[in-house]
Amino acid sequence: MLIAGNWKMFKGAHEARAFTTRLRHLPERAPGVEVIVCPPFVSLEASIQGLGSESTVRVYAQNVHWELEGAYTGEVSAPMLLELGVKGAIVGHSERRQHFGDTDETVRRRAEAALEAGLAVIACIGETEAEREAEETEAVLARQVAAIPRHERLVIAYEPVWAIGTGRTASPETAQEAHAFVKSLHPALVLYGGSVKPESASSLLVQPDVDGALVGGASIDPTSFEAICLAAAQVASA
Numbered sequence: 240m241l242i243a244g245n246w247k248m249f250k251g252a253h254e255a256r257a258f259t260t261r262l263r264h265l266p267e268r269a270p271g272v273e274v275i276v277c278p279p280f281v282s283l284e285a286s287i288q289g290l291g292s293e294s295t296v297r298v299y300a301q302n303v304h305w306e307l308e309g310a311y312t313g314e315v316s317a318p319m320l321l322e323l324g325v326k327g328a329i330v331g332h333s334e335r336r337q338h339f340g341d342t343d344e345t346v347r348r349r350a351e352a353a354l355e356a357g358l359a360v361i362a363c364i365g366e367t368e369a370e371r372e373a374e375e376t377e378a379v380l381a382r383q384v385a386a387i388p389r390h391e392r393l394v395i396a397y398e399p400v401w402a403i404g405t406g407r408t409a410s411p412e413t414a415q416e417a418h419a420f421v422k423s424l425h426p427a428l429v430l431y432g433g434s435v436k437p438e439s440a441s442s443l444l445v446q447p448d449v450d451g452a453l454v455g456g457a458s459i460d461p462t463s464f465e466a467i468c469l470a471a472a473q474v475a476s477a
């Protein structure tokens with residue numbers, strides 16, 4: 240079971256250090272759960288320091304570029320992340336696809352470069368509300384999955400766009416159906432993302448094809464993030 244917290248554009252270095260210092264020993268209270276936090280670029284180093292060298296909580300970036308270096312203002316490469324001690328990166332988050340022009344092709348390039356450099360990857364996919372209403376969910380997921388490389392260090396996050404940051408969590412049945420479809424196409428573990436809260440976590444995580452969660456809003460508050468990790472540990476031990 241894997242629980243990753245995507246902090247989005249929240250928490251500067253000071254707050255990140257305090258949060259991760261508190262999270263340091265969480266895995267000992269949540270056996271069977273791999274815990275990941277994904278701070279903004281500027282807070283990665285403080286998060287790694289806050290966790291210290293003993294913690295098994297891992298730090299991932301929220302994005303990564305496909306080139307090693309070059310004239311790409313505002314981007315960060317995989318070797319730069321590795322040099323800091325970052326273990327992985329999210330690619331293709333719907334907010335990057337919506338607001339920053341990421342496409343299936345750029346997602347593929349980011350994922351391949353990250354894996355090649357030695358990072359782990361969480362590759363995000365998911366349909367919009369209009370696509371679901373038009374009964375295009377499977378076609379969209381199949382197209383997005385086709386761009387995602389197969390690799391032992393890659394996990395997929397199914398994040399229906401209509402559920403992200405809206406408070407409208409997918410029902411456990413809807414999530415299970417989508418996860419089973421994705422797994423019929425790709426051998427990776429599949430996390431669910433979209434308004435996961437401490438109250439909804441167990442019912443989603445207990446689904447047979449839900450291997451964990453990518454948590455946005457509820458990961459920004461340490462108490463609710465811890466509660467989700469503890470709920471995951473209960474499901475993992477059942």
Ligand code: PEP
Pocket residue numbers: 245247398402403404405406432433434435453454455456457
């Ligand atoms: C996310 O940012 O990946 C996410 C799922 O956000 P939220 O949990 O806030 O919907």
